[in-house]
Amino acid sequence: MSACAQPVSWLLLERYQLGEVTASERARVETHLEACTRCRADLDRLAADARPLPPLPEPAPAGAHRFFALAAASAAAAALVLVFSLWAPWRPAARAEWPPQRIQVKGGELAMTLIRERSGAVIENPASYEDGDRFRIELTCPPGELSWDVVVFQSGRAFFPYEPAGSIACGNRVGLPGAFRLSGSAPAVVCALAAAAPPDRAAVAGAAPDDLPVPAACLGLAAER
Amino acid sequence: MGYASRVDLYRRYGPALMRKCERMLGNAHDAEDVVQSLFVDLLRKGRRDVELAYLYRAATSRCLNLLRDAGRRRALLARQGEEVLAPARERLVDRVVSADLLARLAERLDRRSLEILVLHHQDGLSQEEVAALLRVSRRTVGKRLTKARRIVEQLTDADAGSGGGA
Numbered sequence: 001m002s003a004c005a006q007p008v009s010w011l012l013l014e015r016y017q018l019g020e021v022t023a024s025e026r027a028r029v030e031t032h033l034e035a036c037t038r039c040r041a042d043l044d045r046l047a048a049d050a051r052p053l054p055p056l057p058e059p060a061p062a063g064a065h066r067f068f069a070l071a072a073a074s075a076a077a078a079a080l081v082l083v084f085s086l087w088a089p090w091r092p093a094a095r096a097e098w099p100p101q102r103i104q105v106k107g108g109e110l111a112m113t114l115i116r117e118r119s120g121a122v123i124e125n126p127a128s129y130e131d132g133d134r135f136r137i138e139l140t141c142p143p144g145e146l147s148w149d150v151v152v153f154q155s156g157r158a159f160f161p162y163e164p165a166g167s168i169a170c171g172n173r174v175g176l177p178g179a180f181r182l183s184g185s186a187p188a189v190v191c192a193l194a195a196a197a198p199p200d201r202a203a204v205a206g207a208a209p210d211d212l213p214v215p216a217a218c219l220g221l222a223a224e225r
Numbered sequence: 226m227g228y229a230s231r232v233d234l235y236r237r238y239g240p241a242l243m244r245k246c247e248r249m250l251g252n253a254h255d256a257e258d259v260v261q262s263l264f265v266d267l268l269r270k271g272r273r274d275v276e277l278a279y280l281y282r283a284a285t286s287r288c289l290n291l292l293r294d295a296g297r298r299r300a301l302l303a304r305q306g307e308e309v310l311a312p313a314r315e316r317l318v319d320r321v322v323s324a325d326l327l328a329r330l331a332e333r334l335d336r337r338s339l340e341i342l343v344l345h346h347q348d349g350l351s352q353e354e355v356a357a358l359l360r361v362s363r364r365t366v367g368k369r370l371t372k373a374r375r376i377v378e379q380l381t382d383a384d385a386g387s388g389g390g391a
Contacts, residue, residue: 006351007349008349009348009349009350009351009354010244010245010248010348010349011277011278011281011348011349011350011354014241014244014245014277015277015278018237018238018241018277020276020277046241046244049240049244051240051243051253053235053236053239053240053243054257054261119254121252121254121255121258122291123255123258123259123262123291124290125262126258126262127261127262127265
């Protein structure tokens with residue numbers, strides 16, 4: 001194998017393969033490849049890699065403000081949907097941010113990190129789930145003792161995976177005890193609730209995920225199959 | 226830009242980013258998760274002014290998030306051993322810049338230095354190219370790489386002392 005003291009970077013090889021190089025970059029790569037079997041072999045490997053890409057979820061339609069409207073518009077909807085509420089008092093104006101453009105975590109506010117575990121792989125705030133995935137939740141909330149609960153909206157129903165819910169000393173990414181699993185093949189919305197008093201489950205179950213009667217952070221998940 | 230054309234962006238750049246993330250994380254499953262979430266965010270933001278260099282940097286950042294979190298790192302390392310398509314070509318202090326080494330460095334090295342190390346020693350960008358991509362000076366890149374090298378040397382010495390190695 002020829003010496004390759006200065007291999008062409010992976011980035012440049014990828015851009016070369018995509019035809020996105022300038023004329024001078026092309027000349028530089030091709031001159032190098034003529035003399036370097038290693039980089040030629042690397043380029044051949046890139047070109048031969050025909051792996052299928054996992055499907056990309058279609059984003060929610062602009063202007064839709066309710067999760068179930070989104071789900072009806074597209075059963076495969078998988079855009080990350082985070083309802084982000086200001087800490088106190090609950091401000092209906094926050095719903096105008098539905099779906100928010102990004103996860104926001106600031107002092108004095110409530111935020112959730114939803115952690116999906118699947119076959120040893122862990123990902124934060126995933127866009128989707130598959131039947132049997134295990135989830136943990138970490139909450140970020142203002143210092144103080146708060147009651148928490150978790151509700152999952154799925155197929156028009158609400159269920160509460162933690163029995164019982166509890167209270168936590170708030171802080172930065174405080175983990176709720178234990179974990180739960182999601183099952184089924186319908187889109188789901190997971191919401192973490194936190195309030196000074198234990199949330200009223202009947203009132204929560206009767207509300208829409210973007211209009212909960214207590215401070216909440218929610219994440220929409222598409223079903224993968 | 227419509228949804229279809231944005232998906233074209235994913236089809237065009239997704240495989241390159243998958244390979245890049247596999248090199249960093251050591252397995253295809255986590256690489257898929259990172260790349261998919263990156264594009265979901267791009268689609269939601271309606272970004273269209275992206276090119277591969279920008280996406281390389283964004284993917285590096287997301288992979289580092291995984292590697293820097295102790296709990297996630299443990300699960301990720303448990304998945305090591307699957308062959309990746311494009312193995313690391315670069316070595317640092319005679320060690321392959323693998324997910325295992327990056328995970329160990331994540332405990333000892335600041336984020337910017339890790340980012341520079343990955344772009345230079347794993348993706349193979351020259352120091353000048355790294356400096357241009359991150360919009361820092363070439364001197365900054367050099368200093369950060371020197372710092373990284375020093376820590377890798379310490380790890381190597383520690384491994385030699387304990388009879389381990391990479």
